[in-house]
Amino acid sequence: MHAAIVVFPGSNCDRDLAVAFQRAGARVTMVWHKDTSMPAGVDIIGVPGGFSFGDYLRCGAIAANSPICQSVKAHADKGGYVLGVCNGFQILTETRVLPGTLLRNAGLKYICRPVPLTVTSADSVFTHGYTAGQTITVPIAHHDGNYHADAGTLEALAAEDRIAFRYGDNPNGSADDIAGILSQNRRVLGMMPHPERMAEPAHGGTDGAAMFSGLVRQLENA
């Protein structure tokens, strides 16, 4: 299984994401934001967390218009797999690959701590290693993670079982306690919490590891 991780100026979870994929058995290629195409044969693109372009204008807005994001969008449009974590989720909403947007946290504070998440849908390559309803602990580290979408979008996300994770104790004001959502074809996941930061015992927990091992298992056979 071959994963490409996009690196923007200001990305700071790119290496963590690469290590999580590698430990699960994936081959990883790092891709620079000025590149215009993905390496051949990429199974999944990881859009990492961080502060791409200093969060200027809006979180993810500048990155979303960088050359490589045309390739990310094209990959998603043709049914490819994409995982966006934290700033990566913000970038995927700015490119409109995923609906809605992430507003400033309701409490206005940057929050960095492990939080309980409920696996709301296990019906995706990202979450099939969990069981629906299971509670896992994964850290968040964001200032703008307050998920917002219009009422129609929120209804559709719930009705189509596209809410992958909900917060157990909503830390940031997100609508419907949403922590992560899937695209309509269930092949793109955007989430604010960081599974790659809870993927080996030295992290203090391994609840995030099942996402990466599950992805490698499923996409090897794809």
Place this chain on the structure above:
Amino acid sequence: MKARVHIMLKSGVLDPQGEAVRHALGSLGFDGVNAVRQGKVIELDLAEGTDEATVNDMCERLLANTVIESYRVEIL
């Protein structure tokens, strides 16, 4: 020529920063501030003859996130 773009959160979108500013004004003793909405202003220095439609396109594609923000273009 210059253009000024005013970007505001759409009504109905919670503005926690505006709300914090409202509280701060209250604690300074300014009574009767019912609501505060915070937005941004972007000034563009443009080639002569740039039309308003082009500036609108800039807003749609980058300057504003129309999921949550509305914008108004002022040609100066």
